[in-house]
Amino acid sequence: MTRGATPVIRAASLVLAHVPSLVRLGSKPLRALREVENPIEYLRPHLRDWATACAYAPNQVFLGNLGVDDLAAWPTPWHRHPVAGAQRFGPDGEIMPEDEFLGLLAACDGFDLLALDRDVAERARTALDGHPVVGRDSGRPAVPAGIAAGVLRERIERHHAVPLAGVDGRLLGAVLPGHEEDDTLTGQVLLENLACKATAALALRHLLARPGAVAAADVRYVINCGEEAVGDRYQRGGGNVAKAVAEWAGCARATGSDVKAFCCGPMHALMLAGALVRSGLYDDVVVLAGGSLAKLGMKFQGHVKHGMPIVEDVLAGFAAHVARDDGVSPVLRLDAVGRHEVGSGSAPLAVVKALYSEPLARAGLTLLDVDRFSLELHNPEATEPAGSGNVPLTNYRTLGSLAVVEKLIGREGIDDFVRARGMPGFSPTQGHIASAIPYLGHALRGLTGGTLARTMFTGKGSLFLGRMTQLSDGISLVLERNPGRAATA
Amino acid sequence: MELRGKKVIALGERDGVPGPALAECARGAGAEVVLTLTACYV
Numbered sequence: 300m301t302r303g304a305t306p307v308i309r310a311a312s313l314v315l316a317h318v319p320s321l322v323r324l325g326s327k328p329l330r331a332l333r334e335v336e337n338p339i340e341y342l343r344p345h346l347r348d349w350a351t352a353c354a355y356a357p358n359q360v361f362l363g364n365l366g367v368d369d370l371a372a373w374p375t376p377w378h379r380h381p382v383a384g385a386q387r388f389g390p391d392g393e394i395m396p397e398d399e400f401l402g403l404l405a406a407c408d409g410f411d412l413l414a415l416d417r418d419v420a421e422r423a424r425t426a427l428d429g430h431p432v433v434g435r436d437s438g439r440p441a442v443p444a445g446i447a448a449g450v451l452r453e454r455i456e457r458h459h460a461v462p463l464a465g466v467d468g469r470l471l472g473a474v475l476p477g478h479e480e481d482d483t484l485t486g487q488v489l490l491e492n493l494a495c496k497a498t499a500a501l502a503l504r505h506l507l508a509r510p511g512a513v514a515a516a517d518v519r520y521v522i523n524c525g526e527e528a529v530g531d532r533y534q535r536g537g538g539n540v541a542k543a544v545a546e547w548a549g550c551a552r553a554t555g556s557d558v559k560a561f562c563c564g565p566m567h568a569l570m571l572a573g574a575l576v577r578s579g580l581y582d583d584v585v586v587l588a589g590g591s592l593a594k595l596g597m598k599f600q601g602h603v604k605h606g607m608p609i610v611e612d613v614l615a616g617f618a619a620h621v622a623r624d625d626g627v628s629p630v631l632r633l634d635a636v637g638r639h640e641v642g643s644g645s646a647p648l649a650v651v652k653a654l655y656s657e658p659l660a661r662a663g664l665t666l667l668d669v670d671r672f673s674l675e676l677h678n679p680e681a682t683e684p685a686g687s688g689n690v691p692l693t694n695y696r697t698l699g700s701l702a703v704v705e706k707l708i709g710r711e712g713i714d715d716f717v718r719a720r721g722m723p724g725f726s727p728t729q730g731h732i733a734s735a736i737p738y739l740g741h742a743l744r745g746l747t748g749g750t751l752a753r754t755m756f757t758g759k760g761s762l763f764l765g766r767m768t769q770l771s772d773g774i775s776l777v778l779e780r781n782p783g784r785a786a787t788a
Numbered sequence: 789m790e791l792r793g794k795k796v797i798a799l800g801e802r803d804g805v806p807g808p809a810l811a812e813c814a815r816g817a818g819a820e821v822v823l824t825l826t827a828c829y830v
Contacts, residue, residue: 562830645806645826675803677830687829693803728830761802761828769808769824 306573307628308778310512311619311739312505313361314392315727316400316498317353318595319346319612320465324490325595339468345602345609346466349396352612354381357678357725361615362389363740367722377680378608388431391740392505394613400497401463401471402427402442404490407497407547411443412489414454415463415472420445432508433501438549445472461486481532488528491592495527496543498616499589503548506585506618513620519581521545521555522572524564525588526731529557544587553585562675562734563760564588565617566774572621573631584621590614591730598728601685610681615729617736626783629746629754635662637757637775645771651701654757654775662777664753666702669720669777671745673738673756674698676726691724692717734758746780753779792818800826 322328323338332338352358356377359365364386365373374380387393395403402423405413415423424442428435435441451473454460460473474493477484507515523541530537541555558568565588572584595611602609621631637658643649655672659665672695679689698721699713708716726733735756745751760772796819800807807826814821 645800645808646812647805647809675830682830688803690803690830697803730830733830759802761826763802763807763826764828769806769826771802771806771826 304576304579304623306576306621306631306633307624307781308569308631308739308743309620309622309625309628310506310509311743312392312502312509312617313363313737313740314498314502314505314616315358315361315394315613316397316501316590316616317349317394317613318397318400319348320397320463320471321494321592322346322596322599322609322612323464324461324487324592325597325599325611326593328596328599331600339464339466342599342609343466345599345607347608347612349394351381351608353387353394354385355610356380356382357680358394358613359385359389360725361391361727361737362386362394363391363744364389367725367738367741370723370725371718376607378610390744392502395501398422399426399430403433403497403501404493405472406440406442407493407500409440410477412475412477412486413472413493414443414451414475415445416448416451416470417445419471432504437504439504439547459486461490478531483528483531483535492527492529492540494592494614495525495589496540496547497589498614499523499525499540499544499587499618500547502589502616502618503544503585503587506620507548513583513622515549516552517583518545518550518553518585520575520584521550521553522568522584522586523555523557523588524559524568524586524731525557526559526561526564526591527589540589541587544589550585560772561760561762561764562731563758563772563774564731565734565736566756566758566776569619569621569631569776570633570636570774573633576621576623577633582623585618586621587616587618588731589616590732594728594730598681598685598687605684607684610678611728613727615727615732617732617739619739624781627747627781629743629778630781632662632777632779635659635664635777637773639771639773641770645769647697648701648704650773651697654773655698655701655755656705658775658777665707666698666705667707669753669755670751671722671738671742671754672698672720673722673735673742673754675734675759676722676724676737677728677733678724678726681728689724691721695721731758734760742778746778747784751780753777794819796821798824802826802828
């Protein structure tokens with residue numbers, strides 16, 4: 300343990316896994332297509348191939364290849380205006396094709412419950428072995444050999460395995476339950492948890508592969524803030540995906556834990572990571588989360604209705620390295636944490652005051668001292684066709700209204716405020732990931748080599764969905780240019 | 789709208805006006821709130 304220091308965020312990674320075959324296994328498609336005779340045929344015309352998903356402008360922003368202002372100026376609908384020359388890899392991560400991701404899933408399964416077809420496994424192994432951050436040389440577990448189609452079918456028919464069917468209907472693999480009588484260890488639940496582990500692990504390996512990154516052996520604590528419930532019948536959400544991911548990624552000296560607060564989890568986790576560094580308990584803490592398979596195709600009915608592709612066909616993951624002040628990396632201001640407290644109430648004005656103006660005032664700042672606000676960043680092209688509105692825009696306009704109430708701008712200035720300090724939503728509807736996190740890579744670049752001086756990240760969590768409280772949740776964090784960097788910039 | 793003496797179901801939205809805020813307004817106007825729910829569309 301060393302003496303405490305100002306916490307900074309040294310690096311972040313953001314990854315996508317394109318999984319059109321798994322869309323059918325999302326919670327909404329599974330329920331809504333129960334009465335459909337052939338769900339695979341029904342969904343097929345609306346599922347994109349990898350190249351199309353890669354060239355989708357919001358996904359390119361997610362990887363850092365396009366800026367948020369580029370997207371604001373991009374012609375709409377985005378799904379009809381692909382990015383020419385789109386790249387799989389970007390400054391923040393990658394969008395992995397499904398055939399490789401299936402191999403990654405199998406390599407993350409330490410219990411041989413997920414089995415792939417022989418050909419599928421062979422193809423995945425060949426492709427993954429040459430991967431730049433999770434290749435064979437990375438020390439990860441091998442992709443297990445596949446099994447015969449007949450054995451897969453027997454597992455499905457006699458042992459309640461969940462079939463993994465390709466977009467073309469071909470059997471790709473199957474996931475066995477982890478226990479015969481445990482509803483928390485069904486093949487479906489285990490697949491969701493493996494998808495979460497695999498995307499988080501991919502994000503962590505990307506983080507560790509950066510030039511100048513912390514060595515895997517120097518990561519001492521990992522906080523997972525995803526929303527999956529890993530456990531068994533006696534402890535449904537028992538947890539510690541953090542440690543499972545750390546193990547897989549070779550962080551042998553790390554331990555960790557999970558932080559849960561619905562979509563607000565990442566903000567709590569970053570705050571706690573900052574506090575661990577500030578206290579001197581750990582020098583290097585990683586915050587990470589994997590994606591939500593349950594949310595794949597969540598709004599698919601709206602996409603089908605409007606004859607557009609199902610854009611919720613990707614899993615997301617992220618990792619961030621919180622460390623001691625290095626004189627360069629953006630500073631996490633622990634003296635300006637915004638909190639939605641139990642007594643904050645639920646009136647919109649009270650909530651935004653608690654999350655924005657109160658913490659900023661504590662640091663002697665106003666809303667106009669923040670260059671960019673990162674809020675709910677759900678892609679409106681995913682939500683609007685389903686009648687769920689433009690969530691980022693709604694939140695940015697509420698924030699602009701707060702600026703009016705505080706007499707910082709006139710009522711007519713709301714649109715300019717939103718345009719200048721907000722951004723279009725570009726995140727897949729992956730819950731906790733979409734809540735502010737996808738801008739993190741852009742912010743780190745803007746606060747070090749770019750023109751940004753200060754950003755604010757706000758996560759919100761729908762605690763009421765779990766039926767234990769009517770409350771929602773919220774945490775905001777200020778991330779600003781390092782004073783050392785400002786002096787030399 | 790006169791809410792006094794009426795029974796109210798308060799259905800709110802997290803990114804708009806949440807259920808408890810609607811319920812509080814309805815109670816303030818003299819209504820009896822029989823159910824409060826908030827939806828999250830993402």
